[in-house]
Amino acid sequence: LEESSDYVERRKAITAYNAHSPILKKGLALIPVKFGISFTASFLNQAGALIHIYTDGSIHLNHGGTEMGQGLNVKVAQVVAEVFQVDIDRVQITATNTDKVPNTSPTAASSGADLNGKAAQNAAEILKQRLVEFAARHYQCDESRVEFRNGHVRVGEQVISFDTLAQQAWMGQVSLSSTGYYKTPKIFYDRSQARGRPFYYFAFGAACTEVLVDTLTGEYKMLRTDILHDVGASLNPAIDIGQVEGGYIQGMGWLTTEELVWNDKGKLMTNGPAGYKIPAVADMPADLRVKLVENRKNPEDTVFHSKAVGEPPFMLGIAAWCAIKDAVASLGDYRHQPKIDAPATPERVLWGCEQMRALRAAAPEAEGVAHELAGSPV
Numbered sequence: 001l002e003e004s005s006d007y008v009e010r011r012k013a014i015t016a017y018n019a020h021s022p023i024l025k026k027g028l029a030l031i032p033v034k035f036g037i038s039f040t041a042s043f044l045n046q047a048g049a050l051i052h053i054y055t056d057g058s059i060h061l062n063h064g065g066t067e068m069g070q071g072l073n074v075k076v077a078q079v080v081a082e083v084f085q086v087d088i089d090r091v092q093i094t095a096t097n098t099d100k101v102p103n104t105s106p107t108a109a110s111s112g113a114d115l116n117g118k119a120a121q122n123a124a125e126i127l128k129q130r131l132v133e134f135a136a137r138h139y140q141c142d143e144s145r146v147e148f149r150n151g152h153v154r155v156g157e158q159v160i161s162f163d164t165l166a167q168q169a170w171m172g173q174v175s176l177s178s179t180g181y182y183k184t185p186k187i188f189y190d191r192s193q194a195r196g197r198p199f200y201y202f203a204f205g206a207a208c209t210e211v212l213v214d215t216l217t218g219e220y221k222m223l224r225t226d227i228l229h230d231v232g233a234s235l236n237p238a239i240d241i242g243q244v245e246g247g248y249i250q251g252m253g254w255l256t257t258e259e260l261v262w263n264d265k266g267k268l269m270t271n272g273p274a275g276y277k278i279p280a281v282a283d284m285p286a287d288l289r290v291k292l293v294e295n296r297k298n299p300e301d302t303v304f305h306s307k308a309v310g311e312p313p314f315m316l317g318i319a320a321w322c323a324i325k326d327a328v329a330s331l332g333d334y335r336h337q338p339k340i341d342a343p344a345t346p347e348r349v350l351w352g353c354e355q356m357r358a359l360r361a362a363a364p365e366a367e368g369v370a371h372e373l374a375g376s377p378v
Contacts, residue, residue, distance in 0.1 A: 005208040005226035018330040025215055027327025030208040031319045035312035036199030038187050039109045045184035047115035048101040051123040053176040057163030059091045064104030065116035066096050071239035072112045079117045079303055083124035085148040086162050110310035117303035123180025134174045201300045203307045205229035207316035213327040218350030220324055224287035232298035232307035244290050244313040251317020253279035255342045331356035
């Protein structure tokens with residue numbers, strides 16, 4: 001990312017810009033993220049799924065995850081479609097309900113696709129094996145010669161449609177319904193000793209953000225953000241890029257505009273959109289570039305070796321906060337760390353600017369004292 005974002009050259013250009021711009025200051029920050037994936041309450045790392053195949057070749061899928069706009073249903077449907085090698089249009093998902101998949105874990109900890117995708121894959125593999133065994137028996141060939149491909153099934157020298165095989169299997173009294181189950185392996189944690197392996201694997205990412213700060217008002221604009229994020233072998237790059245973009249903007253808002261204010265009676269005053277400011281379209285970086293790490297599968301046996309992508313990119317928003325502090329630090333020739341607590345609202349940024357100006361004004365006096373001490377006898 002340092003190379004693709006041209007970080008070194010831009011850093012030089014920004015330093016030169018700040019030296020000749022008394023009011024507007026630019027800041028640049030490049031930060032990495034390493035995010036552990038799994039519920040820290042280990043018993044929650046489990047999921048179930050239910051799949052029916054109907055005689056017309058359509059597939060009904062229900063899993064324990066909640067679709068809330070993040071694309072979970074599309075990903076899990078893709079997993080099932082991939083197992084049967086059919087078009088995703090065949091797979092119909094019904095809303096999550098505990099009368100179909102009981103005792104569901106929360107759709108949280110970025111584990112929705114990991115857990116439910118694996119559970120759905122398990123159910124699909126069970127059904128596929130039943131179909132393979134039936135086809136081999138029905139057409140009198142070895143199971144190794146049964147192959148699913150492009151909505152069809154090759155059985156020995158014959159090719160039949162998936163619909164036909166489903167119909168034949170039903171007539172052959174083969175169960176076309178199966179539950180699937182998955183629990184995350186390898187994780188254990190002893191809280192009393194703070195020892196163990198709480199996470200199945202880690203997701204990685206990096207963000208480089210450039211910001212412009214008005215040091216007279218504390219207002220700022222996000223100019224450009226470059227992100228490189230690791231999602232393993234992506235289940236759906238379009239969804240994953242959208243999740244990275246949305247996660248970054250949410251994280252940026254968390255650390256810049258979303259301020260919580262309580263009054264002296266302990267009542268939350270910023271309890272609605274009039275006071276609590278989330279990022280809007282005008283707060284987006286004018287130039288937002290997101291890329292996924294390519295050709296790097298998850299070394300662990302996750303669903304098709306993908307990685308979770310919900311919360312990890314949220315932490316990339318730290319780059320925006322660091323870039324603001326970098327811009328303000330230029331007022332003191334980068335010699336001091338400005339005190340700007342998160343969230344870095346314009347008010348807090350302005351106080352950081354005043355702090356840097358005060359430190360710079362005191363610097364010549366401090367240097368004079370140092371020279372006097374250096375010349376006096378010990």
